[in-house]
Amino acid sequence: MAEFSGPFTGSPIATQLQWSRMARRWGLDGVHAEDPGSTALTVVGNSTSKVTVRPGDAFVAGFYYHLDANKLLDVVTNAGSAARIDYVVLRADMEDGEVTAEYKTGGTIAPTLTQDETGIYEIPLAQCTVAAGSSVVTAVNALDRRWFTDRGAIAGVSGDGRPAAKGQLRVEGASLYLGDGAAWRWLASTGLEEGSYTPVWNAGTTAFHWGTGATNIGRYQVRDGRVYLNIHVVVTGNPVGLPDPIQVTLPPGYPCSPAHRGILHFNLQSVNGEGSAIGSALLFPNETTTKIARLRYSVQVGDTSDAIPKSENVLTNSPYNIRAGDILTIDGSYWLA
Structure with a gap:
């Protein structure tokens, strides 16, 4: 076993292999470009026996490469009976101590890149298709295969x-x-990975629960100033009838914005033959920023075009007498304070 660390006065970077191994930790191999639309080190098929590599910069195996003018590469004649798939590559040659743009022939499939840190190390720039008996690469047959490298945040x-x-x-x-x-x-x-909590329920000043062993779980995620919330209840008991609207706590430490009301959705499904209600779970920050303050559902008042829409609050015994087996789900998001 051998250990190396450096560069220190007593252990400098003394070989190109040591440099390559160190420099590759600074950034990935690839072309330096603002976006894929950049022409940096693009390869152009000229409908001749040469392809053009345009100017640009890159890193290959930790070594810097700069091309300041167009470079022409010869296309090897395809002596076979089928189309040949080739690469234009940037090749770091550890023996010669240089990086160069090269034309690399393949076969019916693209050639394998050589990536030997002690010998030849290649990254692709383009894939070129050469017809049988030809040495011509057209513009449409030079496909961009550049790898890109980043500049970090x-x-x-x-x-x-x-x-x-x-x-x-x-x-x-x-x-x-x-x-x-x-x-x-x-x-x-920045946000928060998924979390869970036990919602606390009340109606007015009276706290209540959904029965022994009831499912009562809140799941949430915080992202970009919003809280995404799901509350799921499966009732096992028969809560006492209370005259005030049902309320439930928001995730601890994540109050709603006091600037405006928020609206989520709820579904109350009865398994006791009373159907289901769908409506809105409302935040009233003028009353509280730590709870869903109302569950409201629409009701029909008259059947004429001028009938006034109306909504009612969900109570523990209205519109259903909530009993064992009933399911209440609240889902949606709200803005953080």
Whole structure:
């Protein structure tokens, strides 16, 4: 067993292999480009016996490559009876100590990339198809196969004025932005992996539960300033009839925004022959920011076009006398405070 660490004064980076192994930890192999639409190191079929590699920059096996002008590569004549699939590659040659753009022939399938860190190391730029008996690659037969490498995310301070480089990721506080060349566009903000809690129920000042052994679980996830919530209840008892609307707690530590009401959905399914009710689970932040304050369902008042719509609150005994086996589900999302 051998151990190496460096570079230190007593253990410098002394070989290209040591450099390659270290530099490959800094970034992935690939072409440096703002986006796939960039022409950096693209390969163009000229309908001749040569293809053109356009200027650009890349990393190959931890080594830097720069091409400052078009490079022409010869297409090997296809002496076979079937179309041949070739590659244009960037090839790091550890013996010669250089990276070059090369034309690599294949067969009825594309050639295998050689990736030997002590010898030849290749990454693809394009796939070229050459007809039987031909040495010509047309534009449509030079397919882009470039690998790209990233520049990593950068930290930012709001209003710092840094240009929004195209394709650049930026972390600003708890938010992630993407540069599009003109502005930093918000992508996401930090959230919370899925969590669960036991909802607490009440009607007015009276707390109640759904029976011994009842299923009563809340599941939630926080993402981009919103809480995604599901509450699922399977009743095992017969709650006492209470005159006030049913309320239930939101996930602890995640109150709703006091700026506006939020609306989720609920379904109450009776297995005791009373059908089902579908309606809205409402947040009334002027009353409380820690609970769903009402479960309301629509009722029909008259059957004429000028009849006034109306909704009613769900109580423990209205519109159904909630009993064992009934299922209550609340699902939706709300804005965080």
